[in-house]
Amino acid sequence: MADMLEIRWHGRGGQGAKTASLLLAEAAAMEGKYSQGFPDYGPERMGAPMRGFNRISEEPIRLHCAIYSPKIVVVLDDTLISTADIASGLPDDGIIIVNTLKKPAEIRAELGLEGRMIYTVNATGIAIDEIGRPIPNSPMLGALVKVSPFLPLESVIEQIKKKFSHGFRPEVLEGNVRAINRAYEEVTSE
DSSP states (O other), X not given: OTTOEEEEEEEETTSSHHHHHHHHHHHHHHTTOEEXXXXXXXXXXXXXXXXXXXXXXXXXXXXXXXXXXXXXEEESOGGGGGTSOTTTTOOTTOEEEEESSSOHHHHHHHHTOOSSEEEEEOHHHHHHHHTSSOOOHHHHHHHHHHHSOSSOHHHHHHHHHHHHTTTSOHHHHHXXXXXXXXXXXXXXXX
C-alpha cells in the first residue's frame, strides 16, 4: 500500500518502545485511521535490544509481519547505532530520529549515510527533567509527531492522558505531557 506509513522503533527493554508503538497505534485509531502497533522481542531481559513497529493507513491493513522497509526509524538508545543496522530497508527519502546528545550531522557520519533526513533530540534528558526517570519513549513520540505530522500532537497527548490517567499519579501524567511537548519543540535536523 503506497499510502501506508511504516515505522520501526529500536530500543532496549525498559525504554518504552513497546508502549510508544502501542500508544501511537491507539492515537491513530482515535483519528479514524487503521493502525498496528506491536513489539518484536524474545525472552530478553531489561536492557536487551528490541524493536517495535507501527503501520498507519487510511485503508485496512492486511499485513501482519515485521517491518523491513520503514519510512521512519525511531532510535531510543544511540548505542544501538553501533550494534544494529538501524538504516536497514530505509528508503533515500526516509527519516531517522535518534535520542542522543549528538547533532544530526554527527549521527549521519556515524551511520555513513547519504540521503535520508536525520533528526536528534535529547529525549533521555527531557524525560529525566520532566518525568524524573530516564525513559525516553514519551519525548520520542513528541519528536516523531513533529518531524512527520501524520497525526496531530493533540491526539497523541489525548491518548497519553487516557492511558496514564489510571494507575499513574497526576504528576507522572503531567510530566509525560510536558516531555512530549518539549521534544516536539526541541527536535533538530541538519
